[in-house]
Amino acid sequence: MAEMGSGSCDLIVLGKDPTVKNETKSSPNSHIELLEENTDSMDEDTIFSMNQEKSPAQGPGLPILQKVVNLSNSLQNLKKEHEILSNQVKSFPGHDIVGTLQLLNNEYELLKKKYLDESSERKRLYNEVIELKGNIRVFCRCRPLNQVEISNGSSSVVEFYSSQDAELQIVSSDSSKKQFKFDHVFRPEDGQDVVFARTKPIVTSVLDGYNVCIFAYGQTGTGKTFTMEGTPENRGVNYRTLEELFRVAGERGGVMKYELFVSMMEVYNEKIRDLLGESSNQPTKRLDIKQAADGTQEFPGVVEASVYSTEEVWELLKSGNRVRSVGATNANEMSSRSHW
Numbered sequence: 001m002a003e004m005g006s007g008s009c010d011l012i013v014l015g016k017d018p019t020v021k022n023e024t025k026s027s028p029n030s031h032i033e034l035l036e037e038n039t040d041s042m043d044e045d046t047i048f049s050m051n052q053e054k055s056p057a058q059g060p061g062l063p064i065l066q067k068v069v070n071l072s073n074s075l076q077n078l079k080k081e082h083e084i085l086s087n088q089v090k091s092f093p094g095h096d097i098v099g100t101l102q103l104l105n106n107e108y109e110l111l112k113k114k115y116l117d118e119s120s121e122r123k124r125l126y127n128e129v130i131e132l133k134g135n136i137r138v139f140c141r142c143r144p145l146n147q148v149e150i151s152n153g154s155s156s157v158v159e160f161y162s163s164q165d166a167e168l169q170i171v172s173s174d175s176s177k178k179q180f181k182f183d184h185v186f187r188p189e190d191g192q193d194v195v196f197a198r199t200k201p202i203v204t205s206v207l208d209g210y211n212v213c214i215f216a217y218g219q220t221g222t223g224k225t226f227t228m229e230g231t232p233e234n235r236g237v238n239y240r241t242l243e244e245l246f247r248v249a250g251e252r253g254g255v256m257k258y259e260l261f262v263s264m265m266e267v268y269n270e271k272i273r274d275l276l277g278e279s280s281n282q283p284t285k286r287l288d289i290k291q292a293a294d295g296t297q298e299f300p301g302v303v304e305a306s307v308y309s310t311e312e313v314w315e316l317l318k319s320g321n322r323v324r325s326v327g328a329t330n331a332n333e334m335s336s337r338s339h340w
Contacts, residue, residue, distance in 0.1 A: 115255060123208045130205060137183040139198060140168065143223040144188035160187055192230055196240040203244045207258065211296075214241065238317070242310040261304040262313050264320035275320035276303040 142158050159169040159177070168185050169177045186195055199214055206212045214237060216224035230236030249258040264275040265287065272287040287299045307313050 112255065119255075127205055127208060127210060130201060134183060139184045139186060139195075140180070140182040141186040141190070141195060141223070141227055142168070142188055143226075156188075160185065192227075192234050192236055192240070195227060196237055199237055199241065200244060203241055204248060206245060207248055207252070239310065239314065242313050246310055260307050262307050262316050263299070263302050263304050264317065265299065265302065266320075266324055268325045272299070274299075274302050275323055276305060276316060277301075 142156075145154060145156060157171045159171060161167050161169075164185075166184055167179060167181050169179050171177055184198055202210075202212050202214075214228075216228050216237075218224055226236060228236045228238050230239065245260070249260070252258070262276075266273045266275050272289065274287055287302055290298045290300055292298050305316055307316070
């Protein structure tokens, strides 16, 4: 046992003396006891000389003193390391930490305020551009002839202008032509990505707080379902819009928190049904339209499912699709009979 003190060094060795009888027998762990050792006053040379002066008769004293020498060396090394660390701590600008953190926090708040101001201005200008283009825009998409139509010898009655992307002509049965104008015309060769590129800008408006509606309208067999839903290999407007919505929400996550909910309703035979409210084995719940105080339309009792990814939304849409009103047509065995 060793204790550090400021006094002198006392070395007490307890061992068995063969010349003394009736002495109390010591245990193997009580060969030596160090009391109030001052390592500063005992250097390695002193301990080494003491080690040499011990006679062989003293037995276990030699290896113990060697341990003391080793401990002394280790202590000297620890002192050197302590001195190095002390110098490093002294050079550390501890008194400036609080002030530096406060300064950084002030700069952060200032930058955050500037960002929010710029974001608000960008939002305003962006939606002004959208309004200048038209709050209501109508696109026309012409699908290519299918295999049945080609085999029947049918030909396209739609003519496009090479220099105009917003006009087309329809050739009537009497060979007369009728001209139609839209905000944009998609030709048969235009893919799903081209169609989505025209609708993509208004996705940002949703996260800016504006109401947005995208829907496809047309007679049976014109390709509405393909345009809006597409296929797993070639997604339509709905899926791509959801991906963009979650992407933009993620980008703004540092300064704005968004909570997204999904509802799915069907309008069929002048009745509104909640497609997420019931399972496919039970009748769907009927809803009524109510006008809120701010002039918006509400559907009291409609299911609003919280979603966090495009996949979650898509699973809900597939669940709702299973209880929709459908019927077979020449173009589609499960053609929708409703608006949703």
